[in-house]
Amino acid sequence: MTISRKEVARLAGVSEATVSRVLNNVGPIKEETRQRVLRAAEQVGYVPNVLAQQFARKRSGNIGVILPFVPKVHLFSTYYFSEILSGIGETVSRFGYDLLLIFRQPDDAKDYAILFRTHKVDACIVLGSRDVPEERAALAELQTEGYPFCLVNQRFESAEFLTVDADHAAGSGEAVRHLIGIGRRRIAFLNGPPEYSNSMDRYAGYKAALRENGLDVREDLVYIGNYSRKSGYLLAEEIGKRIRGGEIDAVFAANDRMAIGLMQGLKEQGVEPGKAYSLVGYDDSDASRMTSPALSTVSVPFYEMGKLAAEKLLDPEQQDDRKQRHEHLLPIRFLARETSLI
Amino acid sequence: MTISRKEVARLAGVSEATVSRVLNNVGPIKEETRQRVLRAAEQVGYVPNVLAQQFARKRSGNIGVILPFVPKVHLFSTYYFSEILSGIGETVSRFGYDLLLIFRQPDDAKDYAILFRTHKVDACIVLGSRDVPEERAALAELQTEGYPFCLVNQRFESAEFLTVDADHAAGSGEAVRHLIGIGRRRIAFLNGPPEYSNSMDRYAGYKAALRENGLDVREDLVYIGNYSRKSGYLLAEEIGKRIRGGEIDAVFAANDRMAIGLMQGLKEQGVEPGKAYSLVGYDDSDASRMTSPALSTVSVPFYEMGKLAAEKLLDPEQQDDRKQRHEHLLPIRFLARETSLI
C-alpha cells in the first residue's frame, strides 16, 4: 500500500497539481500553501513514485555505463574500473541521476541504440571500447540518432565521437625520455593490441621520444602483448636473451600488468630490473606499488576521466565546450620508482 | 517521435491488447495472429517503452547494488568488487533485470528503504557493509518492511538477514594449520577492524587452529590494522623487532593488502618472507601473484558469491532455500605459495 500525491493533496486541502508544484519547485506558490503541503507530505511519509515520474517525464534518469565483457575485464587494471566508475558515480549522483551498469554480452551483436530506444538510459558512457568494425558501427548509430554518449580512454580515428582520454602519447614520451635520461639507449617497447587507441598513442610517444634524441625506431624492439600479465611473462624468455646479449637495456611496457609479468619472468632467469635493465610500466596500479623493486610507471587520472565524461553529458556548463571539442585529453604524470633508478 | 504499440496494432489489424499478449507471450494466441503481430512490429521497428512497462507493472526491473563510500573502496581489494559485480551482473541480466549501482554517500544517514519506497529497485545487494548501529538499523528497516535484500561478505550477529558469505573461519583455520604444519609455532595474526564479520571469522579460525594443535592463543600476538596496505606497512617496525627477537616466526594477515604492506616494511629491515618468517595473506588478489616471493593466500570465490546473492533474490528455485537458510557460506581454498614454503 503506497501513498500517493492524492492523500497529500487531500490532507493539505489543495489540488494534486499544487502538490506537484511544491515538490518540484515549479511555478509561483504562496509560501503558506507550500508549508502546508510540505507538512502534509512529511506527515503521511509521502515519497514520489519514481516510476511514474520517469514515465511522465519520458526520461529514465539513468546514465548507462557499458563495461567490457567479463573475462576481458582482467586485461584492464581493476583499479582502472573502480576509479572510473567512482568518478562517474559521484558525478551522476551530483546531477540527480542514477548509474545503470551494463556488461557487454559476448555473443550479441553490439546494439547500444536499443538502450535509448527503450528509454532505459538518457545518456551513456562506454568503457573498454576498441576500434573494431562492429563497435564503430554501433557508436556511429548512436551518433546518427543523436543519442548522447561519451567514450572514455579510447578514441576513434576520423570519427567525431565525444571522448575523454588521457594524453597517453605525452605520458609515454615522458617515460621513454626518462629512460633515455638515465642513459638507456636500447629501449624495447612492450605494447598492447592496436585496436586500442591507447596502444597507438603509446607507440607514438615512444617513437617521438626516441627520435627527439636521435635514436632509431627499430621494429625488432617492439613486442605486442594483450595487456595481460601472462602475455608479459611469456615474452620474458626472448627479451631476457636479448638483455643478456646486450641488445636491450630497458623496457617500456604499455601497462603495469605486462610489466610485472615480464619482470617476474626475467627474475626467474636471474635478470633483475633496475640492474641488468630498466623497466617502466603504465597505469600506476595498486600492484605497481607492491612489487619489489617498486615499478616506475605512468599515473593516469582515471577518477577525473570518469568525472569529466559524466560532466560532459550532464553539466550544462560543459555543453558549449562539447560542441567545440570532441576530444578532451587529460594530463598524465610519470612516476620514477625503483625499476628505473639507473 | 517514438513508435508505440498502437501503430503495431493498426498495422496488424488487431487490438493493442493482443499486441501486448504476443510480445509478452501471455495467454493463448492463434499462431497466425502472432506472426502477423510480430511482422508488423518488426516492420515498424517497434520496441516497447521500458518506462511505461515499469510503470504499468509497478516494478523497476532493477537490482540495486550498494557500494561502500569511495575512499573506503580502497580498503577492499578492487579485485573483490570487480569479481562480485561481474557475478551479480551476469546473473541479473540472465533473469532479465538491470543493475543499478549505488555508492553510499559519506554524510547521509543510511536510508536504504527509500530505494524501495520510490520504486527505484525491486531488490538490492549490499556490499562492504559493517556491523555498526546505523547500518544495522537501516538493514533492520528493510527486513521489517519486507523488502528483499541480500548481504555479501558480511554477517550480522543475531540478525536474520539473508546473507551470502564465504567460510572465512574455515579458510583462516586452513591457513594457520598450514603454518603449523611447516613447523611454525609463534604465529602472529594481523587482523582488520572487528565491525567486519570477516575479521571476527578469521580470528575464530586462527584461534581454533592454534588450540587444535595445543598452542596458546596469545593476545600479544594479535595486531589490528584497517585492511589497507599502509596499516600493514606501519606495523612492520614492531613485528620486525619481534621476528628478529625470535618471538614471532610467522604472520597470518587478514588480507593481502596488509600482508604485502607488512612484507614491504619487513623487507626494508632485511627481514625476508619465507626465510626469517612465513607469511600468509588472504583474498588471492592480483597483487598476491605479483609479489616476489609470491604470497601464500586464501582464495575467496567472489564471483560465485555475487552470483549466488543475485540468485537468492531472483531465482524462484532458491526461494524455498532462502526461507530455511538465511546464511549461505561458500567454501574457500588455501593456496600455498612462496612466502610459506618452510
Place this chain on the structure above:
DNA sequence: TTGTATGCGTTATCAT
C-alpha cells in the same frame, strides 16, 4: 482466441 476498458501516478497544459 480476441477486444474493451480501466488504472497506474505523475507531469504539464490550459483555464480560472
Place this chain on the structure above:
DNA sequence: ATGATAACGCATACAA
C-alpha cells in the same frame, strides 16, 4: 496562485 484534466504507453481484468 491554484484547480481541473489530458496525456503518457503499457498491463490486465473482464467481456465476448
